[in-house]
Amino acid sequence: MTEPTDEAAAVEPLLRLRDVDVHYGSSGHVLHSVTVEVPPAGIVAVLGPNGAGKSTLLRAVSGTLPLHDGRLTGGGITVAGRALTGRDPAASVRAGVVQVPEGRRVFGGLTVAENLRAGTLGLRRSSRRPAVVGASADRVFDLFPALARRSTRRAGLLSGGEQQMLAIGRALMAQPRLLLLDEPSLGLAPAMVAVIGEVITAINRQGVGVLLIEQNAAMALRLASHAYVLDVGRVRLAGTSAWLSGSDEVRRLYLGAAADDVPDAAPAADERPDLRRWVP
Numbered sequence: 001m002t003e004p005t006d007e008a009a010a011v012e013p014l015l016r017l018r019d020v021d022v023h024y025g026s027s028g029h030v031l032h033s034v035t036v037e038v039p040p041a042g043i044v045a046v047l048g049p050n051g052a053g054k055s056t057l058l059r060a061v062s063g064t065l066p067l068h069d070g071r072l073t074g075g076g077i078t079v080a081g082r083a084l085t086g087r088d089p090a091a092s093v094r095a096g097v098v099q100v101p102e103g104r105r106v107f108g109g110l111t112v113a114e115n116l117r118a119g120t121l122g123l124r125r126s127s128r129r130p131a132v133v134g135a136s137a138d139r140v141f142d143l144f145p146a147l148a149r150r151s152t153r154r155a156g157l158l159s160g161g162e163q164q165m166l167a168i169g170r171a172l173m174a175q176p177r178l179l180l181l182d183e184p185s186l187g188l189a190p191a192m193v194a195v196i197g198e199v200i201t202a203i204n205r206q207g208v209g210v211l212l213i214e215q216n217a218a219m220a221l222r223l224a225s226h227a228y229v230l231d232v233g234r235v236r237l238a239g240t241s242a243w244l245s246g247s248d249e250v251r252r253l254y255l256g257a258a259a260d261d262v263p264d265a266a267p268a269a270d271e272r273p274d275l276r277r278w279v280p
């Protein structure tokens, strides 16, 4: 079911997946004619139970399906009107699409600063000049003061929340126009979930679009303007977050327990993101 609307989309979406099909291996048909859009500088959430296909959807956008023995077998993907279909991960990054993988995969043996520099590896040479990389790192440190104080610490010694900040910071080093976030709240303490929510809002306010995959539906619907509910590889519900939050099905299946997960408690002062401009 899709929220009724009278208006055709007037502007080209930042991201458009149209009728996307994905298979794994020789037979596993996992996404079935999935259509999802992110408006320019919007936040859009994708909700759904385990195994619904949320990570697969992100892999299709980031060009990483082949790394998982998967392939796009139908439909198309565009970023700001330009086709992404069939491109490799580096091409997606150069198109401004950068993924923060599930599970805060930072390089534990490298320092915070080295992890950030690693975020620029897929970029064109002009974007990897020391002055550009340094300015990007400064902006990440402005956004995450806790990382600035730990820039020489090995990433493996950071707390889970700090590692999530670092994973997001590393993605920002690639100067994305669309950030793909895979379960950023997973395994974090409630106060840190609130911090990450603030960070996502702050980044988005600077003009970066966000496609947010979340099991924490209360958090996702609070941050996003629109959301999609995936179920067994199909879009089951789609609409504004306000409309979905009022839907009996979403309330029953996703908001029952999760509504209590995001506290109103303010995060500690030094964990608050700095809201200065990110976009140069």
Ligand SMILES: Nc1ncnc2c1ncn2[C@@H]1O[C@H](COP(=O)(O)OP(=O)(O)OP(=O)(O)O)[C@@H](O)[C@H]1O
Binding pocket: 024, 025, 028, 030, 048, 049, 050, 051, 052, 053, 054, 055, 056, 057, 068, 069, 070
């Ligand atoms: N590399 C793979 N090879 C074969 N099947 C896969 C592969 N990765 C995922 N799948 C299958 O695809 C389906 C969707 O998985 P996916 O990880 O995209 O779901 P999800 O909604 O992200 O779930 P979760 O929250 O548990 O990660 C599942 O049935 C899963 O078993």
